[in-house]
Amino acid sequence: MRMKSLTILVCAGLALAACSVSTPSPAPSQFNTTTSMADVMNRIIDPVAQRMLRRSGSIDTAEGTKTILPASDAEWQLAENEATILIESGNLLLIPSRIKKLDDKDTDWVKYTNLMVQLAQEERAAIIAKDGDKMFDIGAKIWDEACTGCHKKYVIPTLPRS
Numbered sequence: 001m002r003m004k005s006l007t008i009l010v011c012a013g014l015a016l017a018a019c020s021v022s023t024p025s026p027a028p029s030q031f032n033t034t035t036s037m038a039d040v041m042n043r044i045i046d047p048v049a050q051r052m053l054r055r056s057g058s059i060d061t062a063e064g065t066k067t068i069l070p071a072s073d074a075e076w077q078l079a080e081n082e083a084t085i086l087i088e089s090g091n092l093l094l095i096p097s098r099i100k101k102l103d104d105k106d107t108d109w110v111k112y113t114n115l116m117v118q119l120a121q122e123e124r125a126a127i128i129a130k131d132g133d134k135m136f137d138i139g140a141k142i143w144d145e146a147c148t149g150c151h152k153k154y155v156i157p158t159l160p161r162s
């Protein structure tokens, strides 16, 4: 009886020792992040945001000011697709290894991404309501506040000074 409990104790001690020696290795990520941030921006987020912006607003022509809006059901569908792509693109920026922090307390990356997603959701609602003015205003807000906000903090300071 004594022997048995001793064995258990030894084993427990060994298990503990093994546990404290092994350094926890990071779990393999389920995300594939081989696409660079520049490609995520240049090939996914930027083209879709540009297409969205061109779908609403107005242009001055020789005949006067013309309102721009999607001209067919198919174009309205494309507009809604684009807003949806931008909403989901936020998740690409929130993959943990892509999140930038200037220090431990810095949560602005997530803040700007959430702003981009929230505005893209508002844009999608405006598209569904076929509210061209709202589409234009929200589109401009996405550029001015979400894109530029994040770039001002995380991109511009890193650019080489000329």
Ligand code: HEC
Binding pocket: 037, 038, 041, 042, 045, 046, 049, 093, 109, 110, 112, 113, 116, 142, 143, 146, 147, 148, 150, 151, 154, 155
């Ligand atoms: C949460 C932060 C964040 C948001 C939001 C964001 N970007 Fe970026 N963007 C970056 C970072 C970081 C880079 C620099 C990427 C690099 O070159 O490594 C970048 C770079 C870019 C570039 C240049 C890519 C290059 O060649 O280096 C473009 C264009 C761009 N973003 C467009 C946009 C647009 C349009 C939006 C909004 C619809 C947007 N970004 C929103 C972080 C952000």
